[in-house]
Amino acid sequence: xxxxxxxxxxxxxxxxxxxxxxxxxxxxxxxxxxxxxxxxxxxxxxxxxxxxxxxxxxxxxxxxxxxxxxxxxxxxxxxxxxxxxxxxxxxxxxxxxxxxxxxxxxxxxxxxxxxxxx
Amino acid sequence: xxxxxxxxxxxxxxxxxxxxxxxxxxxxxxxxxxxxxxxxxxxxxxxxxxxxxxxxxxxxxxxxxxxxxxxxxxxxxxxxxxxxxxxxxxxxxxxxxxxxxxxxxxxxxxxx
Numbered sequence: 001x002x003x004x005x006x007x008x009x010x011x012x013x014x015x016x017x018x019x020x021x022x023x024x025x026x027x028x029x030x031x032x033x034x035x036x037x038x039x040x041x042x043x044x045x046x047x048x049x050x051x052x053x054x055x056x057x058x059x060x061x062x063x064x065x066x067x068x069x070x071x072x073x074x075x076x077x078x079x080x081x082x083x084x085x086x087x088x089x090x091x092x093x094x095x096x097x098x099x100x101x102x103x104x105x106x107x108x109x110x111x112x113x114x115x116x117x118x
Numbered sequence: 119x120x121x122x123x124x125x126x127x128x129x130x131x132x133x134x135x136x137x138x139x140x141x142x143x144x145x146x147x148x149x150x151x152x153x154x155x156x157x158x159x160x161x162x163x164x165x166x167x168x169x170x171x172x173x174x175x176x177x178x179x180x181x182x183x184x185x186x187x188x189x190x191x192x193x194x195x196x197x198x199x200x201x202x203x204x205x206x207x208x209x210x211x212x213x214x215x216x217x218x219x220x221x222x223x224x225x226x227x228x229x230x
Binding site for chain 1: 119154156158160162166167168169170173174179209211213215218219220221222223224225
C-alpha cells in the first residue's frame with residue numbers, strides 16, 4: 001500500500017489549486033479516504049472524507065463550501081480541489097486510507113505542502 | 119463536534135520507564151450496538167506522516183511493538199508505553215472516529 005500526494009505549491013489568498021493522491025496496492029473504490037492537514041508546528045486537523053463508493057462526502061467546518069474531495073477509479077487517485085484559499089490553509093496535506101474494519105487511518109502518504117501567501 | 123483533549127502536552131520519560139498519555143473526549147465514543155470505542159492512537163515522528171498504533175481503543179496495529187497498549191472506554195482513554203525506547207520519541211495523537219466529523223487531540227510530545 002502506498003499513497004503519494006502532489007500538487008502543493010505557493011498560492012495567493014483567494015486562489016485555487018488541486019491536490020492529488022495516487023494510490024497503489026489497493027483500489028481507492030474499495031476504501032474510504034480522507035484528507036488531513038497539519039499547519040506548521042501544529043497538530044493534525046481532519047478536513048475531508050469520501051466513502052469508497054464516492055456517494056458520501058464530509059467536510060470540516062473550516063473548509064466546507066471551499067474545498068471538494070473526489071476520487072477517480074481509472075487513475076486510482078484521490079483529489080482535493082481547494083478554492084478561495086486563505087492564509088490559515090497553509091499546511092502539509094496528507095491523504096489517508098481507512099482500514100478494512102473501521103474508520104481509522106491505517107495508511108498515510110508523505111504529504112504535500114501548501115503555502116498561502118501574497 | 120467532539121473535542122479530544124490530551125494530557126499532558128509534553129512528557130519526559132527515562133529510557134526503560136513507563137510513559138502514559140491520556141485522552142478525554144467531550145462525549146462518549148462508545149457505540150452501544152457493538153460495544154466498541156471509536157478511538158485510535160497515532161505516532162508521528164519528526165518529519166514523517168502519522169502512523170497508526172492502536173484502534174478500537176485497545177487493538178494494536180499489526181507490526182506495532184507490544185510495549186504499546188491502549189485502554190479506556192467511553193470518554194477516558196490511555197496510551198501506555200511500558201518500557202520507553204529511544205525510537206519512541208515522537209508526538210502522539212488520539213483521534214475519535216465515532217462522529218462523521220473526525221477530530222484529533224492536540225498531541226502529546228514525548229521526549230527522553
